[in-house]
Structure formats: C-alpha cells, structure tokens
Amino acid sequence: MSSTTGKDLTTGEHGTAGSLVNDPLAVGESAEAFENPGLPEHRHRLSDASPAGAKKVERQVALIFGLSMLASIVGVWGYFAFPMDATLGNVRYSTLSIGLGLGLGMLGIGVAAIHWAKALMSDVEQVDERHAQRSDDQTRTDAVQLLKDGAQDSQIGRRPLLKGALVGAVALAPLAFVVPLVGNLGGTWNVNAMRHTMWRQGTRLARDPDGALIRPEQVTIGSVWHVIPDGLNESEHMLEEKAKAIVLLVRLDPSELKVQPGREDWSWQGIVAYSKVCTHVGCPVALYEQQTHHLLCPCHQSTFDITDGAKVVFGPAKRALPQLPITVDDEGYLVAQSDFHEAVGPSTWERQRPIRGEDY
Amino acid sequence: MASAPTTPAAKLAAGTGDFFDTRIGAGKLVKEFARKVFPDHWSFMLGEIALYSFIVLLLTGTFLAVFFVPSMTEVHYPEDALPVTMRGVEMSEAFASTLHLSFHVRGGLLMRQIHHWAALLFMASIVTHMMRIFFTGAFRKPRELNWVVGFTLMILGLLAGFTGYSLPDDVLSGNGLRIADGVAKGIPIIGSYVSFLLFGGEFPGTVIIPRLFTAHILLVPGLILALVAVHLILVVVHKHTQYPGPGRTNRNVVGYPLFPVYMAKAGGFFFVVFGVLAIMGATLSINSIWNYGPYDPSPVSAGAQPDWYMLFLEGALRLMPGQTEFVTWGGYTVSLNILVPGVVVPGILFTSLAVYPFLEQWASGDKREHHLLDRPRNVPTRTGVGVAILTAFIILALAGSNDIIATHFHLSINEITWVFRVLFLVGPFIAFMVTKRMCLALQRRDRELVLHGYETGRVVRFASGEYIEVHQPLTDAERWVLVQHEPARPLEIGSAENERGVARPGYKKLQRRQKVSNFFFADRVEPVTPAELAHAHDSHGASAVEGADDHASLARPERESLEAGSGAQH
C-alpha cells in the first residue's frame, strides 16, 4: 500500500515524507485486486426502438409545454382579475392565481424538458479521460523560472529597503478606510449609557403600553402589571429607553415575600417591581406563574422566583432580575425611589466595574 | 465548415457563430465544453437545488427590494389599509412597507412567501449537499479547496437567512436581534463595543434595519454569487466525481454530455424547483408578521421559533446552565453561559467541519487524487464522525424547541432540559459507535455476498443426507461494486531507530500521528480479494463433492480472513 498512498513514513532520518507521487490517479489498481469488468452493454429504450414510441413521447412533451403556457396565461389573468385594494379575499385569490399560474408554468417547462431528455435524447453513456491536476515537471520548472525571473527583474531580493517600504505602505493605507468606517459604526460609543435607565427618584409607574398611572390599591394580590416609566412614550429615544426600563409589578402576600437584606423598604405593602429584561441575553421576561410565583423567560426558559428577590431557580441566566425600589407619592401613585442599583439586562464584561467619575 | 449554410435560419446561426468566434473565440469554448461529460446520480442534484433556490432568491428578492422601505422611522399605519388589526398602529416604515407589500401590491405576498420558502430550501439543500459530499468522501484531494469554498457558502447562507429574517422589524425577528445583542454583549472585554458597533449605539437604535438591508441585498448575496462562481468553476476543473461501478475508474468520468442532455435535465430541473417554490408560495402561508405585530421591546409570546437553521444556536443557549457565569478578581464578568453556546460550541462544530478533509488526509497519508466516491459503509470512522456531528446538531435544534416539546407532551421543561443536556454530551458518542459498528456489519455482509452469492431459498439434499441452501453467485458487475475499494489501513511508521540504531528525530510526532491514523483505520473489514474468492469457490466445490467433513469450517469461512484483516498492523 505505501507505494501507492504516496507517503512512506517507515524509514529515514527525514523520512521520504512528502515525496512526490508517481501517479496520483492510481487508485484501485493493485495487482491483487479484482479487475474492473468494464461498462455494461447499452440497453435500448422503447422510444429508441420504435418511431411510434418516439412520436408518443413527442406528443406528451408538447402537451406538457402547452399546459405550461396555459398556466402562465392564468397567472397574468390573476394579476388583472383581483385588485388588491378591497378585501382580504382578493389578496388570497390574487396570491393563489398568480402563484399557481407562475408555478405550474415553470413546473411544466421543467417536467417537459426532463421528459424530453430522458426519453428522446441519446442515453448512451460517454466516457471522458481524467488528467491529474498537477502540471508536468517541465511546466513546473518553467513556472518557477518565470517567477524567479520576474523577482529578479523587480530587484526586490536585492533591495530590502524597498521591501520594507512596500509592506509598510500597504499595511497602513487601508487604515484610512477602516478607521472612519469602524469609528462611525458605533455612534457615540458611550457604552456606559446602557447602565442607566429612565427611572429617577419620583418617576411614576405607568401601565404598558397606554401610560395610565398606577395606585397601589389597584394592584390586587396575584395580579401582574407590565410597567413603563411615566413619560416614556413622549421621550426622544423611546424604544431604546423602553428596552431598558420595562418593569414587572406584582403584589404578593407579605408573608410569602422574603425581603432581601438592605432592601427592606424597596417594596410597598407586598408590591414588588423587578426589571423585565432577562439577565441572560435580554428578552422580556413576560410569563408569570401565579401558583409558584415564578417568572419565566420565554426565550430560553430562565426561571426567576419573585418571592425571593427574583433569583434564578433554573435556566441559563445567572443573576437575579434587578429590583426597582418603589414607594407611593403624596398623590397616592406608585413611584420609583431611584434608578435601578445595578445595570439591567445581559451581563457585560464591565457591568460590575465602577464608571469613572461617577459613584454608581 | 463542411458545406455552406442554405436556409435563412442556418445562415443566421452561422453568422452569429462567426460574430462571437472572431471576437471572443467562442468556437474554442464550445469545443471545450459542449460535450463535456457529467455523471448522473440523484444525490448530485442537491447542489443544483441549492443553486436554483439561490437564483429564485435573487429574482424574488429583487421584486421585494422594489417595494420594501428599509427605515426605522416611526409611522402610523393608514386607517384605510389592510389588515384591519394594524390600522393606526405605530410601527417602523420597514414593518409598514412589508404590510403594504403583502396586502396592496399584487403578487407581493406571493413573492414574500416564495422568497421565504426558497430561503428555507436553500439552507436545507446546502446542508444535505454538504452531507452528501462528506459521507461519500467527495472532499478528498483534489477537492479540499472546493470543500472550503462550499463551507464558506454555508456560513454565508446562515448570514443571509438571519439578516433577511430580521428585516420586517416584527416582534419575533426583533427578539432575535435582541438575543444577538445579548450574545454580543457577553463577549469578554469588547462585548459592549461590539453591541454598539452593530446597532450604532444602544439597542435597538435606528440604524440596524438599514444596515441589515445593505448586508442582506448587497454584501452577502454578492459574496455568495462570487463564491458560487468559484465553486462551479472548480467543479468543472476537477470534473465531477462518480460513484464506483463497472467501467468507472479513477481515470475516467462516465455520463452524459452537457449539451444537450445536461442542459435539458439540469435546465429543466431549475424550472421544477422554481415551479415547486412558486406553488408553495401560493398555497402555504409563512411568516405572517401581522399576527405578531411591529417590534416593541416589551411583549413576547411563548413558543416563538427562529427559522430551522438557527435553532441549534437557540438550543445551545437554552442548555447551558447559568451557574457558569462568574466575576473575576477585579470585578470583570465572564459569561461562560453565553460564550460557550454562542461562540465555543458553534466554533467547534464549524471548525471541525472546515478542517475535516485535511485531518483525514493527514491521518491516511494518502496524497493521491480521488475521483471515485466512497460508499459510506466502506469508511466507518468518517461515517461515524459525520453522524455524530449531525446528531449533536439535531439534539441542539430539538433543544431549541424544548418549550414546544414540553407543552405538546405535557412534560416539565426542567426535566426536558436535563435530558437534552445529557443527550448532547453522550448522544454523539453513542451515534458514533453505533454507526461505525453498523458500517462494519454492512461491510461483512458485502463480503458474505461476494463469497457466497445470494440466497435463493432453494434447498438441496446431498447424498450424505445433509441439506444445504443453493446460493446464486454475483455477476461480475454486481461483485465489482462490492470489491472495488482499496482497504484503508493505518499509517506505518516503522521503528523508533533507523538502520544505524540511531533514534529517529520527530518520532514522537509520528507516533501521535499514528494514533490518529489508528483511530480512523484500525477497525476495518477489508474487501474480498480474488484469491479469497477462489479459495471460497474451491472449498465449496470440495464440500459439494466430499460431503460433510468440511462443513463446519464452511459455516463461517470468511471469519479467519476477517480477523486477520481487522487486527493486523502491516
């Protein structure tokens, strides 16, 4: 085998590894193997043998082409027949008639052509020779010589200064293209912006999406409220702010609530507010199970226990959902005490690091 | 030119031919390519399906691009437009124009649906085409580079799909983008900056749709088009591989000529693919975005699914336990729960596919050209590896639907997730072992067939009173398919010292290489040789004549040679 597989690793200091193969096409030609029996005899088809058979195929093919033409005409008719300004029914008929016309028109051409090829065109197999990809030795030698001559002409080998200058210039030139491109892509690059939200001390909680303000007595035990900061819908960067500021509000029986140390006054009579942005990769955590008080993220099923600081009980998220400290203002509406005390949403590399110049 | 053309049509043809030949030497091209031979097999159509669905994508995509508005400017959907549920709703122009395209442009909904079905078929055909190339060994020398080109096309196909899926700016695709944003943020050190780079600032921003649009209609298809050209040129340069069979050798290619047979068959097949996709677009609704609504960061429904080719990433994200996120000394967060499924798992999956041809060649040491395809059973380790990769992919994709499985079968999501976690770790190994064993068993059956022929069901009684079943020997052509392949054996590296008793340098490296080679080729069943066949016939004859004595050994006559074949390290 090793004579034909082209690599002999059994001997020699350097081995003959990598030595050139004599005949790269010699596969399956060993003397101890069976001999290829050669192409089988050609068998004729019905349509080859009888002119009537061939005539029949001709008629079939023509018929299928004919059906294709008919279908294409139906497709064009469908365009004119169903104006798209009135009813959903018209939308359906237009789609169906144009689509079936187009589809059957195309399908007909395909079926007819393939039938033609299979039944009428010659089915005698033909044989082409293969040649090895490798150029012959003379061509290789010539090629190498040509390259050497060219390199010689350029004098690049003799003038290292030019080599260095060329490499330097070519390496630097693209920068004037790439730097503006990449530089502009990130907008302000102020990545710390995502560590703050619209919530401030006194921002009222409002219902998503209509913006109605919320009084604690409206929040009955077991009900769940999707909440946005009041004024969000009028803010300049509405979607960006909303993507960070969405909150879920739930009222629990205070006896069920395990208050987290340091957060004794963050809830209001059993009403707790948690960020709705999943700490995994940021989907809205929208599903609330009343019996278990679990919040489920529909994207990858991270499950958070709302009675216990919204800690993760299952799934690919690690961190608890950040809690929004809330209270009630003079007019009896639910309000935030401050922004979240940590960055909401997916983990970033620097989320736990202080922001320079801010005590966060 | 033998005789001067006489009919007007013939004159026109001759004139046209002369026009092009005297300007671009068309004659030489026709002579070179017109009767080029292509082998025939259904599995060679998989690449064609990919090509044709790509052309359908270009055509329907052009239609869509005429009416789609890639802008995130907020508008209110007109009060007199369809569908009724969207009237007055605030949405981006991208979403509004998609609605308009679906309900107020004749043929618009049709083109959207054809486009989406074509995208799904494109990815499906790419993946099955890749499987055909892998399992038949069509990637072997000299086609390794074309494998790499094809692999790049697959990645570009994923990108094309993801960028296109996100364009309508609906709730579902918007959440897909949000997941992409979260994964980007999880990259150590530069994650936040990558997120800003993609979205031009904070998510979602106002530039992502126009950016995706440029990528989806210019960059990605441009690259695909260029690489498809390279891919097909290489197919012509190498000439297509063929399955082994009588008359087919490593030095020839047997089949039908490009003109007219392939022109008609392959050309016709394009119309079949287009036709089927158009009929699907007409009758099967897909991605009805008005049921989801425009993107809003707040709502999301359970059971939402990305297109099938992204499911494996989704599944990987679902399986990774969250405990793997940690904070380093100094307060930096490392999100292995995102890095592993989002970067490491697909990285391993894709890298191992991309480099596989080179790895196998390194293990076999075979530097020859291979134009005859392997029957997958004849390369048990490769086939096992392929099935293992496929198994991992399928398990991840199923895990990407674990919520649907849970609600459908009334199972607990936690338990299903645990089952998939375990399956993902052990499934590929089991798949590898089982597949490899099955290949070896199939090869043994092939040997059995070659040595003893088909069972005829006819039983004959000998004078000695013993019964045997009459076997019908294979024809030469039938046998050839089962015996034509070369046995692949592990690399031989010789002894650690050379003839003069000096230690060979680099021998450690060689030993490592031999280990890999053994993994690939040590377990094997070698094809029957003419000598073995002659021996089997002799003993058959002898037993027929001499009666019972030889029958004990006849029962499993190939056994010895098998063991010799599978154990030996020549």
Ligand code: HEM
């Ligand atoms: C845009 C996607 C692709 C298109 C349009 C495409 C198209 C084609 C076509 C038409 C052929 C000839 C017919 C056939 O053997 O099926 C072919 C051959 C081939 N393709 Fe692809 N392909 C694509 C992706 C891939 C991928 C993902 C791989 C593997 C990583 C690949 C590897 C190959 C190889 C090695 C051949 C030569 C096969 C042989 O000669 O037996 N291609 N491709």
Ligand code: FES
């Ligand atoms: S985004 Fe919530 S689990 Fe992944």
